[in-house]
Amino acid sequence: MLQLTILFDRLRWEEKALKKEGENEGCEASLLDAKGLVLEVSTPRKRNGLGDLALQRCISHYRALYLTKILENMSLEVVNSSAVTENCGNKLLTTLLLGKARIPTPxxxxxxxxxxxxxxxxxxxxxxxxxxxxxxxxxxxxxxxxxxxxxxxxxxxxxxxxxxxxxxxxxxFVKRPPRDIRAVVAGDEIAACVYRYAPEGEWRTNVARGGISKAFKPHGRVQGRAVSHARQHSPQNNQVRPFTGQEVDW
Ligand SMILES: Nc1ncnc2c1ncn2[C@@H]1O[C@H](COP(=O)(O)OP(=O)(O)OP(=O)(O)O)[C@@H](O)[C@H]1O
Ligand SMILES: [Mg+2]
Structure with missing residues (x-):
């Protein structure tokens, strides 16, 4: 049975739901707090009992990035690869990727x-x-x-x-309505899409800053652009496309 390890640094309901879905798909799924890990990294083949497949859910960008690099070095497959984490977590790298692909970006x-x-x-x-x-x-x-x-x-x-x-x-500064669109792309499809409205007296739309999310059914143009954005982050990964969040203003 495929052993799926879900790594986290803060356990939220999403990680628990992912474990359940993993089990529904026939995996032996386990949750692992990355903050407690001490890994030997000088012997790359040693998998340290981390299973066959990992899903990286650490919130800390650098913890997620370095831990994923270590796991990949052990030949453990990580659904959301270190290359994707590195590019998505760095605005300069994302801008370079989008610009190279001639995808409109501010x-x-x-x-x-x-x-x-x-x-x-x-x-x-x-x-x-x-x-x-x-x-x-x-x-x-x-x-x-x-x-x-x-x-x-x-x-x-x-x-x-x-x-x-x-x-x-x-x-x-992009002159846009007081909301933007966030689309989460899985594979070649939008898995979830919302409008995010900035709160009173704030220009940023982040939910962490009091922004309000409202479900939004993406039309064809949003669909096409969101998927092509996400593809730039994982063009080489045909089997498992990562969960990629993209911030887009149309
Ligand atoms: N160039 C811009 N023009 C207008 N508004 C912008 C611009 N860049 C960012 N914003 C607003 O500020 C918010 C935060 O910016 P950005 O998404 O770049 O930051 P972040 O810290 O990566 O946020 P998140 O955690 O949501 O990804 C955006 O959601 C958007 O509402
Ligand atoms: Mg961001």
Missing amino acids: KTYIALTPDTVPQAAEALGFPLVMKPMTGSWGRMVSLARDGETLQSMVELREQLQNPAEHMYYLQE
């Missing part, structure tokens, strides 16, 4: 030092959006309406310890 500049931020801002114009390259729930995703505000944002970012925060991902 105009974006990278300034590799604080000193070159004004140059990028001049090319984009105001208002503009500044984002950390990795991160979620809208944290530190900031709107600069003018050069002075942008300069203060840069000064604050320069105080952070992480050197990755000292490179600047700057994006045009």
